[in-house]
Amino acid sequence: MLVLEEEQLKNKYLKQIFQYIQDGIIIMNHNREILMMNPSAKRLTGWKMGERVPYCSFCEKRKKSPGEQTCYLIERNEVPYFLSKMPTYHGSKIDVEMSTALIYTDSKTKEQEFLLVLRDQTLQLREEEARVSKFIIKKLIEAKEEEHKRLAQELHDGVGQSLFTISVALQAVEAYVKEHEKLHIYIEEVRNELEKVMNDIKSYSYQLRPHSLDQLGITPTLSTLVDSVQKVHSEISISLDADFRERCHPSVEINIYRVVQEALHNIVKYAKASKVIIRLEKKEEYLTLYIEDNGIGFNLQEVKKVGLGLKHMEERITLLGGSFNIISAHSQGTKIKISVPNWKDDYQ
Known part of the structure; x- marks a missing residue:
């Protein structure tokens, strides 16, 4: 009784796996007629029960010896899988990783049935x-x-x-x-x-x-940048708070500098702000930059469609493996938070 219950439970799990696994699973006979297929295989290929599985682009074009099977995987059963393009029901071809296995041979008729597994690439x-x-x-x-x-x-x-x-x-x-x-x-x-x-x-x-970036590092260079902007735009109060003097990786230093440079340019040109706060903090493995202004703000979705400045800022930080977050709304100013991991890696 216990053995029967275990077998029933096993079959239940196998059915669940068959139904919900993301890989396409197909059982086909030696004529490549589909005997069984799971929902993922239907969704991936659009094929139906009873139809024949088409050959992949590799098997269609490869040179064969006389009497050799067209299907490379079935002919060379020592090959576990390979990548190719498989035709779908609407005529297009999808990139798949394929594997096959002989799962049943009729002792009388010698007819064989094969398991075909397709993984969308x-x-x-x-x-x-x-x-x-x-x-x-x-x-x-x-x-x-x-x-x-x-x-x-x-x-x-x-x-x-x-x-x-x-x-x-x-x-x-x-x-x-x-x-x-x-x-x-x-x-x-x-x-x-x-x-x-x-x-x-x-x-x-x-x-x-800036020569100071290579010679002194990010903090003194940002201080010089803030001072230069402040001299030209005395109507804006810009404060810089950086709590460390350690050197960063050169890529981190130049990209952080460019982001602050672009942010200040945007603030001066568009924000109509009277106050700007810039903070650069070292937090465990992350270097975090905050830029906040009390300007007129903007609709983030609208600016993202037409503005390249924000896109370039985000792109620079993404390339460092960091995160770029911006919050803004009309009459509520703008807040930018940037986190960069491994900011000191490989620095000499």
């Missing part, structure tokens, strides 16, 4: 495509930042130094032409214009890649 392929796309974007951003670094160095050390040399030479010329008032005034105007160009070059160099 579409989602995995999409995930792989997303992973490759993410990797490419990461490398493009890294290449862009390296180019910014090179250009910033070139502007600072090359063009900047050359202009400084010219400025010194003009000062020397000025000393000799003081008695020529018109010439002296003209040279002074040229020198003033040259100083303006030098300041512009310095500003462009800093915007491309």
